[in-house]
Amino acid sequence: MADAPMGAVRIGPRVVRKLQPANGKDRVNGLIEGCSLSRLGRFPFVKMCLAAVSVAAGAGALLADWNETHIHNPRWTPHAKFHNAQTMSLGVHLSAVILWLLWGRKPYNHTALNWATVAAAT
Structure with a gap:
């Protein structure tokens, strides 16, 4: 060539x-x-928007699934409840990681903002 x-x-x-x-x-x-x-990263508005999406995703899974139709449903098998709880905890932990990437690391790191954006989009 x-x-x-x-x-x-x-x-x-x-x-x-x-x-x-x-x-x-x-x-x-x-x-x-x-x-x-x-x-x-220097604009707090962008970080606040990503944080709001993160908190909504983490809390939304708990609010939507912690009721009689999902996690407390007697007709669900224990294995199904396990996977539902696994999904809920994944949302909470992913939300916590996003918040840590956005606000917990000093000094500001552009790579952390990129990873937080990717994680919030998933």
């Missing part, structure tokens, strides 16, 4: 041309540095 031409990158069998911005900066980093995406 021939090498990729100048200003291009080989990705597998394909050659992809890199965009060359006028100011000479890397296109992707320039876009991220130039917009508010690189400053998301």
